[in-house]
Amino acid sequence: MNITKKIALSAAMLLMADAAAALEPVYQLSLKQPGNAATTQTVRPGQQGLPVSLTQQTAADGDGQQLLTVTLTARERVYFNLGISLPTGIQTSEADFYLPGFWYHKNLRSPREAPSFHTSKSWNVRDDRLSSPLTGVIDLTSGHTVSVLRCVEQPGCDALTTHQEGEVILGGPTTIGYVGFDGESGRALLTFGYPYIETPKRYIRKLTLTPPITAFARLDKGQSITLRWIVREAEAKDYGQFVSQTWQHCMDQLRPEPIRPLYSPDEMKAQLSNYFRRGYVDKYALKFHSGHGLRCDDCVPVDHVQLGFCGRVLLNGFNALEYGEQHGDQELVGMGRAIFDSWLEHGFTQRGYFKEDMHIAQGIPADDDCIHSIRQQSEAVYAVLHYLRYEKLQGRKHKAWEQKMRLLLDRMVELLKPDGHYARKFRDDGSDVDASGGSTPSATSTLVMGYKYFKDRRYLEAARRTVDYLEKNIIAPSDYFSSTLDANCEDKEAAISAVTATYYMAMMTRGQERQHYVDLCRQAAYFALSWYYLWDVPFAQGQMLGDLGFQSRGWSNVSVENNHIDVFVFELPHIVEWLARETGEDRLQRIHDVIFSSLNQLLPTPDRLCGIGVPGFNPEVVQHTCWDYGRNGKGFYNDIFAPGWTVASLWELYSPHRTADFLTAKK
Numbered sequence: 001m002n003i004t005k006k007i008a009l010s011a012a013m014l015l016m017a018d019a020a021a022a023l024e025p026v027y028q029l030s031l032k033q034p035g036n037a038a039t040t041q042t043v044r045p046g047q048q049g050l051p052v053s054l055t056q057q058t059a060a061d062g063d064g065q066q067l068l069t070v071t072l073t074a075r076e077r078v079y080f081n082l083g084i085s086l087p088t089g090i091q092t093s094e095a096d097f098y099l100p101g102f103w104y105h106k107n108l109r110s111p112r113e114a115p116s117f118h119t120s121k122s123w124n125v126r127d128d129r130l131s132s133p134l135t136g137v138i139d140l141t142s143g144h145t146v147s148v149l150r151c152v153e154q155p156g157c158d159a160l161t162t163h164q165e166g167e168v169i170l171g172g173p174t175t176i177g178y179v180g181f182d183g184e185s186g187r188a189l190l191t192f193g194y195p196y197i198e199t200p201k202r203y204i205r206k207l208t209l210t211p212p213i214t215a216f217a218r219l220d221k222g223q224s225i226t227l228r229w230i231v232r233e234a235e236a237k238d239y240g241q242f243v244s245q246t247w248q249h250c251m252d253q254l255r256p257e258p259i260r261p262l263y264s265p266d267e268m269k270a271q272l273s274n275y276f277r278r279g280y281v282d283k284y285a286l287k288f289h290s291g292h293g294l295r296c297d298d299c300v301p302v303d304h305v306q307l308g309f310c311g312r313v314l315l316n317g318f319n320a321l322e323y324g325e326q327h328g329d330q331e332l333v334g335m336g337r338a339i340f341d342s343w344l345e346h347g348f349t350q351r352g353y354f355k356e357d358m359h360i361a362q363g364i365p366a367d368d369d370c371i372h373s374i375r376q377q378s379e380a381v382y383a384v385l386h387y388l389r390y391e392k393l394q395g396r397k398h399k400a401w402e403q404k405m406r407l408l409l410d411r412m413v414e415l416l417k418p419d420g421h422y423a424r425k426f427r428d429d430g431s432d433v434d435a436s437g438g439s440t441p442s443a444t445s446t447l448v449m450g451y452k453y454f455k456d457r458r459y460l461e462a463a464r465r466t467v468d469y470l471e472k473n474i475i476a477p478s479d480y481f482s483s484t485l486d487a488n489c490e491d492k493e494a495a496i497s498a499v500t501a502t503y504y505m506a507m508m509t510r511g512q513e514r515q516h517y518v519d520l521c522r523q524a525a526y527f528a529l530s531w532y533y534l535w536d537v538p539f540a541q542g543q544m545l546g547d548l549g550f551q552s553r554g555w556s557n558v559s560v561e562n563n564h565i566d567v568f569v570f571e572l573p574h575i576v577e578w579l580a581r582e583t584g585e586d587r588l589q590r591i592h593d594v595i596f597s598s599l600n601q602l603l604p605t606p607d608r609l610c611g612i613g614v615p616g617f618n619p620e621v622v623q624h625t626c627w628d629y630g631r632n633g634k635g636f637y638n639d640i641f642a643p644g645w646t647v648a649s650l651w652e653l654y655s656p657h658r659t660a661d662f663l664t665a666k667k
Contacts, residue, residue: 023086023087023088023089023146023231023233024086024087025056025068025084025085025086026042026084026085026086026087027042027043027044027045027054027070027082027083027084028040028041028042028043028082028083028084028085029041029043029050029052029054029080029081029082029083030080030081030082030083030214030216031051031052031078031079031080032079032080032081032167032169032216033079034079034169037167038081038167038214038216045070050075051074051075051076051078052072052073052074052075052078052080052219053072053073053075054070054071054072054082055070055071055073056068056069056070057069057070057071061230064232064233064234065230065231065232065233066230066231066232067151067228067229067230067231068228068229068230068231069226069227069228070082070084070226070227070228071224071225071226071227072219072224072225072227073219073222073223073224074219074220074221074222074223074224075221076221077218077219077220077221078218078219079169079216079217079218080216080217080219081193081194081195081197081214081215081216081217082193082194082227083191083192083193083197084191084192084193084229085182085189085190085191086146086148086189086190086191086192086231087187087189088137088146088187088188088189088190089187090137090138090139090144090146090187090188091139091186091187091188092121092183092184092185092186092187092188093186094139094140094141094142095137095138095139095140095183095188096137096138096140096239096242097135097136097137097181097183097188098134098135098136098137098138098147098239098242098243098246099123099125099129099130099134099135099136099179099180099181100130100131100132100134100246100247100250100530100531101129101130101131101132101492101530101531101532101533101556101557102115102125102129102130102131102557102560102563103115103123103560104243104478104480104490104560105239105478105479105490107489107490107560109479109481109482109488109489109490109560110489110490110560110561111207113207113208113209114203114206114207114209114489114560114561115201115203115209115560116560117183119200119201119209120184120200120201121182121183121184122180122181122182122183122184122191122199122200123180123181123199123200124178124179124180124191124197124198124199125178125179125180125196125198125203126176126177126178126196126198126625126626127150127152127176127177127178127179127196128158128176128537128538128624128625129557129563129625129627130179131530131531131532131533131534131556131557132149132247132250132254132533132534132535133149133150133152133177133179133535134147134148134149134150134179134246134250135147135148135179135180135181135190135191135192136148136190136242136246137181137188137190138236138239138242140238140239143235143236143237143238144233144234144235145232145233145234145235145236145242145245145246146190146231146232146233147190147231147232147234147246147249148179148190148192148229148230148231148232149229149230149232149249149250149253149254150177150179150192150228150229151228151229151230151253152175152254152535153175154535154536155536155538156174156175156176156536156537156538157172157173157174157175157538157540158174158175158176158538158539158540158543158546159171159172159173159174159540160172160540160542160543161215163213164202164204164210164213164626165202165210165211165212165213166211166212166213166214167214167216168213168214168215168216169215169216169218170195170215170216170217170218172540173217174195174196174215174217174538174540175538176195176196176537176538177192177193177194177195177196177227178191178192178193178194178195178196178197178198179191179192180192180199192229194217194225194227195215195216195217196213196215197212197213197214197215198212198213199212199214200212202626203563203627204626204627204628205627205628205629205630206561206562206629207561230253232249238476238478239477239478240475240476240477240478240523240526240527243478243526243527243530244523244526244527246530247526247529247530248526248587250534251534251587251590251591252587254534254535256533256534256535256553256554256590256591256594257594258593258594258596258597258598259551259553259554259594259597259598259601260597261597261600262600262601262603263600263603265654268600268603268650268654269323269651269654271603271604271605271615271616272603272616272618272647272650272651273320273323273329273332273616274614274615274616274617275289275316275614275616275617275618275643275647276289276316276319276320276323276332276335277331277332278299278301278614278616278617279291279294279299279301279617279643279644280301280335281301281303282335282338284303284360284361285342285345285346285360285364286305286342286343286346286347286360286364287317287335287338287339287341287342287343288305288311288313288317288339288360289311289313289316289317289320289335289339289644290302290303290304290305290311290644291306291310291311291312291313291316291642291643291644291645291647292304292305292306292310292311292642292644293640293642294617294640294641294642294643295613295639295640295641296611296612296613296619296637296638296639296640296641297613297639298613298614299612299613299614299617299643303359303360303361303362304358304359304360305357305358305359305360306356306357306376306642306644307347307354307355307356307357307376307379307380308356308373308375308376308377308378308379308380309375309376309379309645310642310644310645311642311644311645312379312383312644312645312647312648313339313343313380313644314339314340314343314380314383314384314387315379315382315383315386315648315651316339316644316647316648316651317335317336317339317340317383317387318336318340318383318386318387318390319336319647319648319651320332320333320335320336320339321333321335321336321337321340321387321390322336322390324336325394340384340387340401344400344401344404346364348404349367349370349428350367351367351411351428351429351430352404352407352408352411353370353372353377353408353411353428354372354376354377354380354408355370356370356371356372356373356376356377356380357371357376367428368428370427370428371425371426371427371433372425372426372427372428373424373425373426373439374412374415374422374423374424374425374426374439374440374442374443375424375439375442375497377408377412377443377446378412378442378443378445378446379442379446381405381408381409381446381449381450382445382446382449384401384404384405385405385446385449385450385453385662386658386662387401388401388402388405388453389453389662389665402454405450405453405454406454406456409446409447409450409454409456409459411430412443412446412447412462413447413458413459413462414430415430416462416465416466417437419469420440420465420466420467420468420469420470421437421440421466421469421473422437422439422440422443422466423435423436423437424436424437424438424439424482424488434488436481436482436488437469437473437474437482438474438480438481438482438488438494439482439494439497440466440469440470440474441466441467441470441474441494441497441498441500441501442497442501443463443466444463444466444467444470444497444500444501444502444504444505445463445500445501445503445504447459447460447462447463447466448460448463448504448505448507448508448663449504449662449663451463451508452508452662452663452665460508463501463504463505463508464505466501467501467502467505467517467520470498470501470502470520471520474494474498475498475502475520475523475524478527480494480495480498480524480527480528481494482494489559489560489561490559490560491558491559491560491561491562492528492531492556492557492558492559492568493558493559493568495524495527495528495530495531496528496568496569496570496572498520498524498527498528499521499524499525499528499572499575499576500570500571500572500575502517502518502520502521502524503517503521503571503575503578503579504663505517506518506521507660507663507664508663518579518582518583521575521579522579522582522583522585525575525576525579525588528572529576529591531556531557531558532554532555532556532591532595533552533553533554533555533556533557533565534553534591534594535552535553536551536552536553537552537624537625539634539635540635542635543634543635543636544611544635544636545622545623545624545635545636546635548601548602548610550601550602551598551601552565552624553594553598554591554594554595554596554597554598554599555567555598555599555622555624556568556569563625563627564621564622564623564624564625564627564628564629565622565624566620566621566622566646567599567618567646567649567650567653568645568649569595569599569649569650569652569653570648570649570652570653571652571659572595573592573595573596573653573656574656574659574660576588576591576592576595577589577592577656578660580592595653596653599650599653600650602618602619602622603616603618604616604617604618604619611636611637612637616647617643617647618643618646618647618650619637619641619643619646620637620638620641620642620643620645620646621637621638621641622637623635623636623637623638
């Protein structure tokens with residue numbers, strides 16, 4: 001039976017299920033004879049006359065939780081796929097779904113070319129795509145929630161396959177199953193099973209859907225396999241609380257432990273500093289560390305300069321300067337100073353905005369050709385203000401830089417919309433290119449820093465207005481989107497920006513206002529942390545990441561559209577640790593410890609290059625599941641990467657007091 005007929009049969013059978021049968025699982029067993037199409041039938045636990053027996057056990061496992069245990073035993077050799085559907089009784093019209101790190105609400109901010117309700121109301125995906133192997137649904141009217149969490153086997157394993165679509169017999173053992181949901185019938189079903197299927201499409205690379213896949217595992221005569229899931233019912237006031245409670249539930253059940261670090265923070269910085277040496281480009285008017293569009297195999301610098309996210313040019317320049325002075329390395333000091341001097345002279349438009357993105361071999365773009373993003377402008381000001389404070393502490397002043405920053409901060413105040421949001425992208429004359437407000441919180445922290453450095457209350461008031469917008473339009477509806485530079489979908493970086501914005505405001509305020517920002521920060525933090533892996537996905541032998549012993553816990557998915565993991569944290573772990581102290585939430589301290597211990601695993605060193613051509617150039621696109629940017633696939637990297645931001649992110653991770661020192665300084 002083909003997969004389309006299988007889905008139709010599932011929906012038809014479950015439509016007939018009585019409402020009283022909600023949370024009673026329905027089983028479908030697919031059996032494949034090599035060379036023949038699979039056959040699928042609905043089966044009952046204990047049913048006789050099948051080549052494989054199925055037993056089910058349920059046991060209470062805490063308040064509102066049940067442990068579902070399913071055992072399959074082969075009476076003869078079989079190649080099988082077991083699918084389970086759980087009727088929830090929730091109407092699809094009143095439902096929002098949740099697959100951690102992959103699916104939020106209905107994924108409607110993504111186009112039809114990515115998984116979303118635009119394409120289908122039913123999806124099943126391999127569980128290694130998810131930061132926690134869970135599927136969940138909330139009734140938006142009643143607040144009733146249902147979730148199913150896989151009890152993962154650790155350590156796990158995976159098997160390479162000969163085909164990537166259709167019916168595929170696995171070439172060896174795997175622990176990878178699937179989770180998903182079915183909303184086609186009008187009543188929400190949670191779906192899960194083993195081994196994996198991906199329907200109605202596979203998502204293989206950015207905005208690329210391909211035909212579905214059904215994997216079949218082998219059981220020999222007398223052989224058994226036992227699978228476990230935790231089914232949980234709860235109540236939540238809204239989608240945001242549903243995500244928060246579910247993240248806490250996953251933390252309690254999966255219990256991720258810190259990893260024994262391979263390197264100390266000092267050892268990490270010593271290796272990362274090689275990026276400053278080998279990535280420096282000084283043959284153009286603007287000096288920079290090449291951080292965008294390098295090849296993994298040789299890391300040769302290129303002419304693509306991106307001031308903000310992918311390159312973080314000024315932040316890396318400051319890090320090189322500071323580190324060089326700390327260690328008496330005049331080469332690094334000279335690089336840092338040259339970068340700042342060159343951008344002061346050549347890096348601004350006449351109206352005072354930074355020039356952000358260019359292939360500099362073709363020349364610095366004219367002002368009229370510049371498109372600005374509020375995120376990159378904010379990231380640049382952030383770096384400069386840290387630089388200026390550092391220089392001031394060394395007895396050095398830079399009036400020209402201060403004048404540039406005052407002008408740019410004034411421009412930011414002028415750009416602020418009446419409702420408190422910033423356009424995501426705009427021209428040099430201030431007119432909108434992309435009016436979406438999802439990137440607004442990236443400006444909040446910069447405005448707060450501007451207030452702290454220049455003592456101008458206009459900047460703090462502007463920051464306050466951005467958080468008012470953030471609370472109403474992003475945090476309250478749990479709609480964290482539009483922060484990545486190459487997508488406008490639900491993404492981790494938008495949630496991290498919201499966490500950072502509210503933290504900065506909490507550090508600048510007192511009393512009830514401060515507590516309000518702490519509460520907002522905590523709410524956003526759970527959403528941001530939902531992208532971070534609480535388990536270790538398995539790899540097959542021959543997939544480099546697995547052969548290196550890589551453990552995915554503490555790493556995070558990027559966005560709905562970019563389904564790989566990376567080291568994007570910057571200030572988040574420090575804020576999470578601060579939140580743990582503020583709220584007494586032990587889980588926050590524990591996830592901080594996991595993240596802090598885990599993100600050093602793929603640092604390229606001379607004796608352990610981890611698939612990168614040059615030590616210190618930390619990898620970016622870590623392909624942990626069957627998704628890629630077009631090259632290499634699971635267990636490897638794309639052939640092109642952007643080490644500028646990865647180095648900057650890890651440098652912030654290992655500089656835990658930098659932000660707090662800036663915000664709490666008395667002078």
